Amino acid sequence: MLTLLLPTPPRLTSIHRRNTLSSPSSTSALQFHRRFSSSSSSSSSSFLSLPHTTSRRCNSLRAFDSSSDSKIKEEDKEGAIDGQNVRIADEDYPSGEFEFEPITGWRNFLVKVKMLIAFPWERVRKGSVLTMKLRGQISDQAKSRFSPGLSLPQICENFLKAAYDPRISGVYLHIDSLNCGWGKVEEIRRHILNFKKSGKFVVAYVPTCQEKEYYLASACEEIYAPPSAYFSLFGLSVQASFLRGVLENIGIEPQVERIGKYKSAGDQLARRTMSDENCEMLTALLDNIYTNWLDKVSSAKGKGREDIEKFINEGVYQVDKLKEEGLISNIIYDDEVTAMLKERLGVKTDKNLPMVDYRKYSRVRKWTVGISGGKELIAIIRASGSISRVKSQLSISSSGIIAEEFIEKIRTVRESKRFKAAIIRIDSPGGDALASDLMWREIRLLAASKPVIASMSDVAASGGYYMAMAAQAIVAESLTLTGSIGVVTGKFNLGKLYEKIGFNKEIISRGRYAEVLAAEQRSFRPDEAELFAKSAQNAYKQFRDKAALSRSMTVDKMEEVAQGRVWTGKDAASHGLVDAIGGLSRAIAIAKLKANIPQDKQVTVVEISRPSPSLPEILLGAGTSLTGVENTLKELLHGLTFSDGVQARMDRIVFGSSEGTNLILSIIKDYLSSL
Numbered sequence: 206m207l208t209l210l211l212p213t214p215p216r217l218t219s220i221h222r223r224n225t226l227s228s229p230s231s232t233s234a235l236q237f238h239r240r241f242s243s244s245s246s247s248s249s250s251s252f253l254s255l256p257h258t259t260s261r262r263c264n265s266l267r268a269f270d271s272s273s274d275s276k277i278k279e280e281d282k283e284g285a286i287d288g289q290n291v292r293i294a295d296e297d298y299p300s301g302e303f304e305f306e307p308i309t310g311w312r313n314f315l316v317k318v319k320m321l322i323a324f325p326w327e328r329v330r331k332g333s334v335l336t337m338k339l340r341g342q343i344s345d346q347a348k349s350r351f352s353p354g355l356s357l358p359q360i361c362e363n364f365l366k367a368a369y370d371p372r373i374s375g376v377y378l379h380i381d382s383l384n385c386g387w388g389k390v391e392e393i394r395r396h397i398l399n400f401k402k403s404g405k406f407v408v409a410y411v412p413t414c415q416e417k418e419y420y421l422a423s424a425c426e427e428i429y430a431p432p433s434a435y436f437s438l439f440g441l442s443v444q445a446s447f448l449r450g451v452l453e454n455i456g457i458e459p460q461v462e463r464i465g466k467y468k469s470a471g472d473q474l475a476r477r478t479m480s481d482e483n484c485e486m487l488t489a490l491l492d493n494i495y496t497n498w499l500d501k502v503s504s505a506k507g508k509g510r511e512d513i514e515k516f517i518n519e520g521v522y523q524v525d526k527l528k529e530e531g532l533i534s535n536i537i538y539d540d541e542v543t544a545m546l547k548e549r550l551g552v553k554t555d556k557n558l559p560m561v562d563y564r565k566y567s568r569v570r571k572w573t574v575g576i577s578g579g580k581e582l583i584a585i586i587r588a589s590g591s592i593s594r595v596k597s598q599l600s601i602s603s604s605g606i607i608a609e610e611f612i613e614k615i616r617t618v619r620e621s622k623r624f625k626a627a628i629i630r631i632d633s634p635g636g637d638a639l640a641s642d643l644m645w646r647e648i649r650l651l652a653a654s655k656p657v658i659a660s661m662s663d664v665a666a667s668g669g670y671y672m673a674m675a676a677q678a679i680v681a682e683s684l685t686l687t688g689s690i691g692v693v694t695g696k697f698n699l700g701k702l703y704e705k706i707g708f709n710k711e712i713i714s715r716g717r718y719a720e721v722l723a724a725e726q727r728s729f730r731p732d733e734a735e736l737f738a739k740s741a742q743n744a745y746k747q748f749r750d751k752a753a754l755s756r757s758m759t760v761d762k763m764e765e766v767a768q769g770r771v772w773t774g775k776d777a778a779s780h781g782l783v784d785a786i787g788g789l790s791r792a793i794a795i796a797k798l799k800a801n802i803p804q805d806k807q808v809t810v811v812e813i814s815r816p817s818p819s820l821p822e823i824l825l826g827a828g829t830s831l832t833g834v835e836n837t838l839k840e841l842l843h844g845l846t847f848s849d850g851v852q853a854r855m856d857r858i859v860f861g862s863s864e865g866t867n868l869i870l871s872i873i874k875d876y877l878s879s880l
Contacts, residue, residue, distance in 0.1 A: 295778060298678070298785045299804050301794030303399035308369060308575045316371065316575040327569045329372045330559040332550055335363065337563040339421065340381035343389050345589045345632040345662045347812050357389050357662070358812075359567045361789070364396040366566070368403040370574040374550055375406035377542070377560075378425060380418045386663025387494060387684035388632075388774075390417055392788045394501075397424040406549075410542055411533075416441055419532075420498055423505040427534040429542050430524055438521040441495050443487045445469070449477045456701030460729060462738055464745035465691030468769025470667075470852070474695075486770055493773040494684055506532060578809030583796050584624040585789075586614050586813045592636030592668045592853075594643070606633055608640035614813045615647040619654055624811070626656040626796035629676055630789065635667025638692055638744055638853040645751065648675035656799035660792035661685040661783075666771055667692075668853040670782070671748060674755040677799060678784045680792040681774030688782055690752050691769025692744045693852050694737075698728040748853060756781055 308316055320327075337360065348356040367373040378397075383390065400407055401424075409425040411418055413435040422428045430436070452459060452474065461471040469483040479487075503510040508531075516530060527533045537545075547558045571577070590605030618627050629648060635641065651657050652675060659665070659673035661681040666689035673679050673687070681687055703709065703726055710726045721733045729737060753763035758781060766772070766780045777783040785791060797804060 293784065295785045298791070299794035299798055301787060301791035303402065303790065305368060305399070305402040308371075312575060313371075316573075319573050319575070320372070323569075323573050326565070327573050329370070329561050329566070329569065331372045332374050332552070333372055333559040333561045334375055334377050334546060334550075335367045335373050335563075335566055336377045336379070336560050337363065338379040338381065339383065339393070340379070341384050343383070343385040343393075345389065345630065346587050355563075356567075357392060360393055360563070361396045362571070363563060363566050364400045366569060366571055366574050366576065368400050368405065369576055370569075373405065373561075375408065375546070376400060377546065378407065378409045378422075379539075380409050380411050380414070380422050382413050382415070383417050383421075386686070387417070388661065388663035388682040388686075390421055391682045391684055392662070394421055394424045395788055395790075397421070401426065408542065408546070410539055411436075414438070416498055420502065423502050428532070429535055429537055430527070430533050431538050432524060432536050434524050434536075436522050436524055436527060438517055440517055441491060441498070443491045445473065445479050445483065445487070447473050447477050447479075449473075449475060456699070456703075456705050458698035458701070458728060459695060460698055460734075460737075461693065461695035462741040463691065463693040463695075463769065464741050465767060465769025467771070468689070468691035468693055470691075470693045470769075471695060489776070490686070490771065490773055493775060497684060497775075577807065579807035581800070581802050581806070581808045582624050583793060583800075583808050583810050584618045584621075584627040584813050585630055585810055586611070586618065586627060587630045587632075588644075588669075588672060589630075589632040589662075592633060592640050592644075594637050594640035605636070606640075606644075608637070608643050611644055612647045615644070615651050618813060619647075619651045624655065625802060625808075626658065626800040627651060628658050628660050628789070628792050628796055628810075629672060630660045630662065630792075631665040631669050631673055632662035633666075633669035633672070634664050634686075635669050635671070635689070635853045638668065638671075638748070641668035641671035641853050642747070642751075644672050645675045648672060652677055656796055658792045658796045658799070660789050661687055661774065671751075671853055674752050674782075678795050679782070680785045680787050680795065681777060681783045682788060683773065683775040683786050685774035685777075686771055687774060687777045688766065688772040689769055690748055690763070690767035691853070692741055692748060694741050694744075696722055697725055700726045700728070744853075 339355065339360070341355070343355045343357050343360070345357050347358045348354070364376070367376055376397075397407055406427075407425045408427045408429065409422040411422050411428060411430050411434065414422065414430065415437050419438060449459070459471075459474040461475040463469075463471050463475075466480075466482045467486050469480070469486070472480065472483060499510045499513055503513045506513070516532075521527065524533070524536050528536055543558050544554070546552075547554065547556070550558070552558055588606045588611055592606045592608065594608045596607045596609065618624050648657060657676045659676035659679045661669075661673060661679065662685065664686040665673050665681070666687050670687050670689060712720055712724055714720050714723070718733060718736055721729070721736060749763055749767050750760055752758075752767065753760045756763065762781075766782060772780065772782065774783055774786055778786055785795065793808065793810060794804060797806070797808060802808060
């Protein structure tokens, strides 16, 4: 049987059915496999009974029964009241909110000394403006200094350092077309607001601006745009594309088994139209994102939500109109903004404005500006991208989550006595169900020895949520895409295609089901189809039951929020799938709480296995080098021919503005960007 990995559907313009709102785009990636297995072939007896962790929310670490009706045993319900599990409400967790405390006295003198003896690459002129160009993709992974592109950890750290750095007068942001999810945008926006607490200015310049870019810019004190700026604040849309008709025309019959009525991964292959359940789910996601956008923007600009919505519905593209409504500060060019900043900072007109860019400032250590951590260490382990069990021989560095490598990091933290707690930072739509289960197990073992908090970025769904649910508490952004507790697998019947091209295949086999995946030249026999469905159902039950166990729910209660449904972080919290809403700072605060570290005590967050640059990155930058392109193409070809296992994968949903794109180019682009 052939293996095919198709990328996400392209972005279309809008949904016009069932009176849904217009919103951003939906994409998906589904793997079809040479063989299939459940998310874990082990029986319940293969899981060890682990001791309870010290936690204010009672989570049993005991194995669950393999039956679909398995429930948490009474002896595992410590902390329960009248049979109901006790769960801390969001507001009862520490907020982790940033509080700016100026460096004064002796500490201020020490900072000046540190700056005098700083390395040459850490030298910054007094009165400098930190400039950052926020454009394109933003990685959730910490990057080496040789790696191209933007890194969320470095962006956030730069804002923090600049707030305390006496050499930095303010921040000048160039905000251009962003290619990231709303979770990362929310995290950056939070750091902009935190930076403003220092009393320093933050100015935005937006040559092209849609909803996501304006959402960021609205957190700044001033917004400037050139007269020719491309503004298209038209609202949001979410779309889905379907290839079933195309496949039938070329003689390919997809045979997809997906468990969960909301599990839409595979719909683009198996269906011609959107299912009612998928439409319901996407509409709810869209409503959440659009409502949040209106609320935050209207609050930032001091206007009523109805006024902003009315303005959007008029079709906003004229820069003059934006200025008239007070949505931008002025219409001027970049050099005029620079001249304005020179005047504000008292720089002579014939002198250059002292600036330091994102990349150089990323090399300034926090220690240099007086930000010191405490003796207590908290580990952060980042998991970003699609999930695979082992590393492909063709894979390039940083291409997704490799279970074997991730497990090594988990064990390193578990075996070390240095770390008081751990944070699993997740930005993943899922992938191989077996790999997800193996990582779940290791996170549970880690949670038996020290507090473990899951922090979600843009997306932590399917296999990504599988990992998160092993933690003692889950923190998500309000717009993080999460849940999608379901599985999908399938194969292609290529019989008609073989007839068209004159190809023939014959198989000699032994065993009733020996041809279940080998015979891609025909469809399943009834008994094979039954076996295939049972295998996928078994994988789903294990996923669902472990989710119920991890979240201290009954299986029936978990079933109500599972079924492959994707939730925003805010809705996931209201349904018990997430514990608190916030970013990494809140996850750290909760980790301190569970590790019995006072909230006012500083801790040091240690990145586990920070990336080391590869030779191509050093020489050319893997993202744009010929070597990087060749490796990416090899990965694509590998994905088309080799993969296995049931997938705990979410449809890749990308929310953005309404804009049409070429189908084939979008498919290639979305797939390559998901690597």
